[in-house]
Structure formats: C-alpha cells, structure tokens
Amino acid sequence: MTQTPVQPGIMDIALYVSGESTLAGRADVLKLSSNENPLGPSPAAQEAFRRAAGDLHRYPATDHAGLRAAIGQVHGLDPDRIICGVGSDEVLQFVVQAFAGPGDEVITTQHGFSMYPILARMVGATPVTVPEDTRRVDVDAILAAVTVRTRVVFIANPANPTGTMLGADELQRLIDGLPPQVLFVHDGAYTEFAEGFDGGASLVDRHPNVIMTRTFSKAYGLGGLRVGWGYAAREVIDVLNRIRQPFNLSDAQMDAARAAVLDRDFTTRCIALNARMRDRMRQSLIQMGIGCDESHANFVLARFDGPDTAAAADAALRADGILVRRVGGYGLPDALRITVGDEDAVTRVLDCLGRFMQGRGQ
Numbered sequence: 116m117t118q119t120p121v122q123p124g125i126m127d128i129a130l131y132v133s134g135e136s137t138l139a140g141r142a143d144v145l146k147l148s149s150n151e152n153p154l155g156p157s158p159a160a161q162e163a164f165r166r167a168a169g170d171l172h173r174y175p176a177t178d179h180a181g182l183r184a185a186i187g188q189v190h191g192l193d194p195d196r197i198i199c200g201v202g203s204d205e206v207l208q209f210v211v212q213a214f215a216g217p218g219d220e221v222i223t224t225q226h227g228f229s230m231y232p233i234l235a236r237m238v239g240a241t242p243v244t245v246p247e248d249t250r251r252v253d254v255d256a257i258l259a260a261v262t263v264r265t266r267v268v269f270i271a272n273p274a275n276p277t278g279t280m281l282g283a284d285e286l287q288r289l290i291d292g293l294p295p296q297v298l299f300v301h302d303g304a305y306t307e308f309a310e311g312f313d314g315g316a317s318l319v320d321r322h323p324n325v326i327m328t329r330t331f332s333k334a335y336g337l338g339g340l341r342v343g344w345g346y347a348a349r350e351v352i353d354v355l356n357r358i359r360q361p362f363n364l365s366d367a368q369m370d371a372a373r374a375a376v377l378d379r380d381f382t383t384r385c386i387a388l389n390a391r392m393r394d395r396m397r398q399s400l401i402q403m404g405i406g407c408d409e410s411h412a413n414f415v416l417a418r419f420d421g422p423d424t425a426a427a428a429d430a431a432l433r434a435d436g437i438l439v440r441r442v443g444g445y446g447l448p449d450a451l452r453i454t455v456g457d458e459d460a461v462t463r464v465l466d467c468l469g470r471f472m473q474g475r476g477q
C-alpha cells in the first residue's frame with residue numbers, strides 16, 4: 116500500500132455505474148439501458164471516421180477549429196465561445212476543476228445525474244444535494260441551498276433519469292436568484308429531443324455565469340466516439356481551455372462529429388422517430404397502469420407501485436432479453452428508465468410489460 120496520501124474527496128467517490136450491455140447466454144439482447152440512438156451513427160459520420168484512419172500518425176488539431184465552426188454554423192453560435200471535450204463529461208470536469216475545490220460547495224438535485232457528485236468530490240469540493248418537487252428540479256430548493264461557499268450548480272434539462280424539464284421562466288428565475296459568484300451549468304445532453312428548445316444558448320448569451328453543455332452521445336448516436344462541447348462567455352471558455360489537454364480529441368473523433376452535426380437530415384429523422392415512439396410508449400404504459408411523466412428526452416421513466424414490482428418488472432424484461440436501467444441509485448427505487456427504441460424495440464418492451472402487468476392482475 117502506498118504511503119502517499121490520496122487527495123481529499125477521492126476515496127469518497129462511488130464508482131459510476133454504466134448501463135449493462137450483455138445478458139449471459141443471450142445473443143438477441145435489446146439494450147435500452149444507456150439512452151443510445153436506435154438508428155446508430157449517421158452514415159456520413161461513419162465514413163468520416165474511416166477516412167481519418169490513414170492519418171493516425173499525425174497529431175490532431177489542438178484548436179478544434181473545424182468542429183467548432185460546424186457546431187457554430189448549425190446552432191447559430193459563436194465558435195470562439197465553444198469548447199470541445201471527451202464527451203460532455205470532460206467539459207463538466209473542466210468546470211469543477213477550474214471553479215471548485217476543497218471547502219467549496221457544488222449543488223446538485225435529488226434525482227440529478229450521478230456524475231455531478233462524482234465530479235465535485237474529484238476536486239475535493241462538497242456536493243450538496245437538494246430535494247426535487249415530484250421528480251422535477253425545484254428552483255426554490257436550489258436557491259435556498261446557496262451559501263457563500265457555493266461555486267457551481269448542476270442541472271440537466273431535460274433531466275436524466277426523470278425526463279422532466281424546466282421551462283424558460285423557471286430557468287430565468289433560477290439564474291436571477293443566483294449570486295454572481297455561482298456558475299450555473301445547464302447540461303443539455305437531451306436538448307435535441309425537447310421540441311423547440313435552444314438548450315440554454317440564449318441564457319448563455321445574456322448571462323456571464325451560465326455554461327451550456329451538449330453531447331454527440333445521444334441524438335447523434337455517437338456515445339462510443341466520446342465527443343461533447345460547451346458554450347459560455349468568452350472569459351469562461353478561456354479559463355476552461357487552460358486546463359484542457361491540447362490533444363484531448365483525435366482528428367477521427369472531430370471529423371466524425373463534424374460530419375454528424377452537418378448531417379441534419381439524419382438527425383431530424385432520429386428526433387422524429389424518438390418523438391413518435393416516446394409518445395407510443397408513454398400512452399401504452401399509462402394504459403397498463405404504469406406511471407409515466409411526460410418525457411422530453413429519449414427515454415421514459417416507468418413507475419411501478421413499489422420497489423419489489425420494479426424489480427419484478429426488470430426481471431421479466433431480462434427474461435425476454437431486454438436490458439433497461441434500475442434507478443434506485445437515483446432515489447427512484449420504484450422506477451425503471453427505459454430508452455426509447457425503434458418500432459420493433461418498443462413493441463418488444465410493451466409486449467413484455469403488458470404480459471407482466473396482466474400476470475399481476477392489473
């Protein structure tokens with residue numbers, strides 16, 4: 116055992132648990148545990164990735180200029196205020212590294228994304244978890260928890276794993292209520308699935324203490340590629356760039372992400388399929404007597420009448436080769452988070468849950 120002391124906070128980190136991907140003895144596993152795109156990555160992204168193979172001896176561009184320009188063009192944003200990372204998780208890590216440390220507090224919410232407390236502890240800061248209001252982020256609870264030590268507030272909007280969302284008025288009220296030394300991180304991993312939402316870009320444009328993060332892992336079907344980005348005031352991006360490793364993204368990653376963001380037809384198709392299937396899932400679950408809030412993401416949260424029922428439903432799904440996400444660790448032991456799949460996947464899930472609920476006499 117090494118005698119070198121470990122930095123404060125690190126040994127308090129409970130390792131992140133990712134969605135399962137295999138079931139022993141089954142070849143036909145349907146993975147609906149990690150909010151992946153049922154249509155996979157855009158063919159244009161795949162082609163760009165293959166093309167990059169011949170240049171793997173070259174170091175990549177350090178300024179990410181090509182990718183930032185494409186993101187800026189598609190989303191109508193200033194490329195100089197964009198930073199790219201190894202998934203949006205890396206951008207979130209830059210934020211805590213740059214703006215929080217021992218003695219500082221980082222606010223997250225009751226059912227918030229499990230990476231937030233991990234990131235806070237990584238830099239020795241103290242995660243402070245505030246209650247939600249029936250599975251929705253509670254602006255008043257966040258504002259009540261702010262102290263002079265608060266440095267960062269993290270929310271995902273739409274949220275994971277609840278799928279619920281705060282509207283523009285509530286976001287504005289939250290930002291207006293935060294003291295200027297608090298950085299508000301608006302994690303927009305599921306922005307594309309929320310109709311008519313800019314992901315918080317206009318909030319960033321109006322407020323120097325707001326950062327928006329986005330990802331290629333969900334709507335773009337590139338979770339395995341590991342590319343995300345953030346958008347904030349120039350001064351904030353300048354700080355984050357100082358702790359970013361110069362070669363954090365390979366050219367293969369950047370080329371594929373660039374092709375993906377420019378392939379707008381494919382993205383539109385993915386979003387339309389998700390909206391249709393999400394609606395079908397929610398209506399059917401409710402008809403079966405399973406609780407389901409309106410989701411603004413690419414998953415639904417199915418709520419059963421207790422933790423035992425949720426566990427039994429999970430077992431029934433697994434027996435049919437379907438992997439979904441248990442969310443007891445998110446304070447939701449009665450629920451299962453189910454990624455919205457394609458037509459066949461949704462049919463398989465609904466058939467299984469229909470039989471399960473019938474077997475219980477519902």
Ligand SMILES: *Cc1c(COP(=O)(O)O)cnc(C)c1O
Nearest residue numbers: 202203204271275304330332343
């Ligand atoms: C999936 C997800 C992310 C994205 O992580 P990447 O590192 O970009 O793959 C970020 N935030 C939330 C809430 C998510 O669910």
